[in-house]
Amino acid sequence: MKSLISCLALAVAVTFSGLSQAENLPDLKGRTIVAVTENAYTPLNFVDPTTGEGIGWEYDAMNEIARRLNAKVDWQLSSWDTMIQGVKQGQYDIGMDGITINAERAQQIDFSIPYMTSQQFMLVRADETRFDDAKSFAANKDLQFGAQPGTTNFYVAVYDVLDGNEDNPRITLLETFGASVQALKTGDVDSVLMDATSARGYIGANPGAFKIVGGPLGTEDFGFILTPGSDLRQPINAAIMSMQKDGTMDALNQKWFFDYNQHH
Structure with a gap:
């Protein structure tokens, strides 16, 4: 879950939603991606106390990835102890909860490239x-x-x-x-x-x-988890790299690790 967190002060405050793609990305032609999180890991994923909706860094990142790939996101919730198994079995396409990339977990599921260190x-x-x-x-x-x-x-x-x-x-x-x-x-x-x-x-x-x-x-490096052999891995990796190149990841860091804390 980008450069090291200690370097986040250098993040640029740009509006990530309007950034153009840095390169041509795969077109998923409106495909629905079933994504799962826990809503219990501030500021990556949590419940907005005013609306009751799930918000956070990972929500914004995944929604932007889907936008760049011409896909839709169907958000689901799961407890941490069942999330990896649910993704492994294909109940969900992709999972996120500040999940550390390690060899033991990589035997069960596929990881994206790191989106945060x-x-x-x-x-x-x-x-x-x-x-x-x-x-x-x-x-x-x-x-x-x-x-x-x-x-x-x-x-x-x-x-x-x-x-x-x-x-x-x-x-x-x-x-x-x-x-x-x-x-x-x-x-x-x-x-x-x-x-x-x-x-x-x-x-x-x-x-x-x-x-x-x-x-x-x-x-530690954080990565999205995917069903083993998922055809989404390469498109999602490409989108992550494009977001790292064009400043979107820095903008997300600014929004959730600085601006949000200053107002809450």
Whole structure:
């Protein structure tokens, strides 16, 4: 989920919806693409509190990809724990939820080229003073992570911060990413790992509630997932590359990681 997130300040504020195609792209002749997300990963995909509709970076990106390819998007919702299987079985054509490209998942589904590169950071309450990095967190056995099972956030907590034991009782498992952040806010857990994009989103949406401590705990590429062997992979890759070349990705970053946070 573009250049590194740390470089987003260089993003140009252009209107992405009106940008012309950088090159000739495949024509899908009005085909409907069934896309699935979770609506629980601000600012990539979440529910607009005023309209109840799904919005976010990934919605805008996928809608623009479809526009460039002369296709329509049929948006569906799925929980994280069933999304990959649903795409694998062809229930959906394409899935997105800040999904990290890795070898294990690539055995089950196809990935697009990366549309975003991110790093994991420790989000904590703004008044936290007991630790200031991963090492001091790991050293204090009273401290708890909140994490959604099977996610990059969970695995980084296990292998990059704690002892490599996936059953470590210092990780409180929660059903959604948003629930992990709420548990942090209420003091039920002491840190949630997330990419810098989402961390900025939550900090911006909750002034004075959160902060980031320590440095990055790894770099990951986000990709769309597709049914194995999908004929959509190459057209979608071509559209992503055209959006990277003509500034559309930078404009999306500006809209969702800066402008949105400043007004919410």
